[in-house]
């Protein structure tokens with residue numbers, strides 16, 4: 131299933147290598163962070179699919195609003211993800227959670243469980259580099275948003291200290 135969803139994401143992003151790489155990097159970090167947290171197989175599945183598809187709304191956001199801001203990605207993402215996942219027979223509560231994570235992954239005040247927390251941390255671990263963020267901003271985010279031991283120590287090893 132993960133391979134299938136990854137292939138669908140790659141086809142959908144259609145030669146947009148930067149976004150394809152971004153999705154796979156976030157998926158990689160999410161898997162690492164999750165392995166050290168108490169997270170059920172079901173939640174791990176939700177996290178993996180959400181990580182691969184988390185920014186899938188970006189193309190529609192650009193098309194409709196001329197913006198790739200997080201807010202518009204959140205608005206457009208769930209419909210695109212639901213279309214890509216339509217034939218995969220994913221149970222409704224699981225699909226709903228995947229779509230919720232995609233639709234809220236920039237809304238840090240809504241983090242309500244470990245799958246959401248890990249997705250946000252994985253996205254930051256990649257974006258710190260891709261967005262060339264200042265160390266002071268990285269430090270602030272580590273302090274205010276990161277919760278997992280692995281995530282905090284990865285920020286430390288990769289960017290701080």
Ligand SMILES: [Fe+2]
Pocket residue numbers: 152156184185253
């Ligand atoms: Fe992202």
